[in-house]
Amino acid sequence: MHPLVKLVLILVIVVVAVVVWGRVMGRKDPDRELVGLTDTVRARVSREISAGHTINAIKIYREATGAPLADAKRAVDGWFVPGRGPGVRDAAASFTEGRLTREARARISELILGGRREDATSLYAEATGASATEASAIIRTWDTTQDY
Structure with a gap:
């Protein structure tokens, strides 16, 4: 193979590697917190x-x-968004089916805002009969600003 062809081939491989590396690692601004x-x-x-x-x-x-x-x-x-999310019971359905009262929802939001997600998960599971995994998924993305 001609040396010039080898050089071009090597350059193309390096450029492709740099582009792929950039896409995989994402663009990161080191000054942004x-x-x-x-x-x-x-x-x-x-x-x-x-x-x-x-x-x-x-x-x-x-x-x-x-x-x-x-x-x-x-x-x-x-x-998980209430009303969506495969494999996880919906918090809104729990409320409409009578399994999660307004008081329980308010208490769950208080616990989350207080940094007590484990207690909120337990309360949700106890109030709705959800499994620990389902309750954890719901509490992990619980939006305390919404009225479920």
Whole structure:
């Protein structure tokens, strides 16, 4: 093979490797501080998903966590939003079926705001009969600003 062809081939491989690396690792601004998944961020993501704005939800998730696009998409696709979410009982259905009273919902929100998610999970499971996994999934994305 001609040396010039080898050089071009090597350059193409290097460029492809750099592009793939950039896509996998995502664009990260080292000066920007990430806020993480706070309750406010969770609420914003839930609202965007509920409104059918999945792309905006992914964008909010990435801005908060710095996650690569593929990871953010997976997280948002698996996000539990009341009224949606495969494999998890819906908090709104629990309320309408009489399993979760207004007082219980208010108490769960208080516990979450107080940083006591484990207690909120236990209360939700006890009040609704949900499994620990289902209750944990619901409490993990519970939006304290919504009236379920």
